[in-house]
Amino acid sequence: MPNAPYLDKSVQWRIRTGQIDFQEPGYHDTVQAILSAGLATEVVRLISGGKEADVYLVRYKGAPMAVKAYRLYRTSHRGGRAIKVDTMGWMAAREFEMLHHAWKGGARVPTPARRVENFLAMRYLGDEDGPAPRLKDVKVERPEGVLKQIVEDVERLADVGLVHGDLSPYNVLLYRGEPWMIDFPDCVRVDRLGGSPWRRLDEAANLLRRGLNALNVHFRNEHVAVEVEPFVERIIAKLDRRGVLR
Numbered sequence: 001m002p003n004a005p006y007l008d009k010s011v012q013w014r015i016r017t018g019q020i021d022f023q024e025p026g027y028h029d030t031v032q033a034i035l036s037a038g039l040a041t042e043v044v045r046l047i048s049g050g051k052e053a054d055v056y057l058v059r060y061k062g063a064p065m066a067v068k069a070y071r072l073y074r075t076s077h078r079g080g081r082a083i084k085v086d087t088m089g090w091m092a093a094r095e096f097e098m099l100h101h102a103w104k105g106g107a108r109v110p111t112p113a114r115r116v117e118n119f120l121a122m123r124y125l126g127d128e129d130g131p132a133p134r135l136k137d138v139k140v141e142r143p144e145g146v147l148k149q150i151v152e153d154v155e156r157l158a159d160v161g162l163v164h165g166d167l168s169p170y171n172v173l174l175y176r177g178e179p180w181m182i183d184f185p186d187c188v189r190v191d192r193l194g195g196s197p198w199r200r201l202d203e204a205a206n207l208l209r210r211g212l213n214a215l216n217v218h219f220r221n222e223h224v225a226v227e228v229e230p231f232v233e234r235i236i237a238k239l240d241r242r243g244v245l246r
Contacts, residue, residue: 024073034058037116039067047131052185057124057131066110066125068092070118088118091185096120098162098187105160107153108180125175135179135218136169143222147215150179151226154208158235161191163204167211169218190239197244201236208232
């Protein structure tokens, strides 16, 4: 299992001996941590920042890659252990697993490479001028085709038991004319039900409904849309492999 344990022995030792920092690392310290972890041989620059993580353009032996660095303290995430490297390491590990599962299922997602602590390395979607734009920030030439491709990838995720936790024009990149889903930490893996199966399926249905409605709002001026309820019903029926809802 590539994501276990969450913390390497050096971090475990720093926790036991009380020699771990309880403040957010700066840019220089984050760059050094990425290099020390062996995720890159060069860090080019910071390319984006979100509520919980920053993304860096790096090179590994000349090949461009992206490294997502989950922030430890300057983050919207609440809860978890007081030693946030443990909590954020778990989040990075979980996103690695969800991303790898989605990639194996054939969905258009950045190919995951490695996960070390709170860092996740993956394929870089972009060029020398910058990362691929978000769907929110561009006007697509073929809106019907792009929406159709996104819906196809939603189905591919469902085929491997996944539902994107925050599907929206903010979390779809347009790369080489095709939509690519990103940001998988809140992905729901329905094939690992746990607890009450109908609750997980109900959660999946609500996430699907919210994501598809967000896409419909985005494309409303292009006069293309997904028929949300029939699609949600079909996907949930596919996810309900134990016949819980029948």
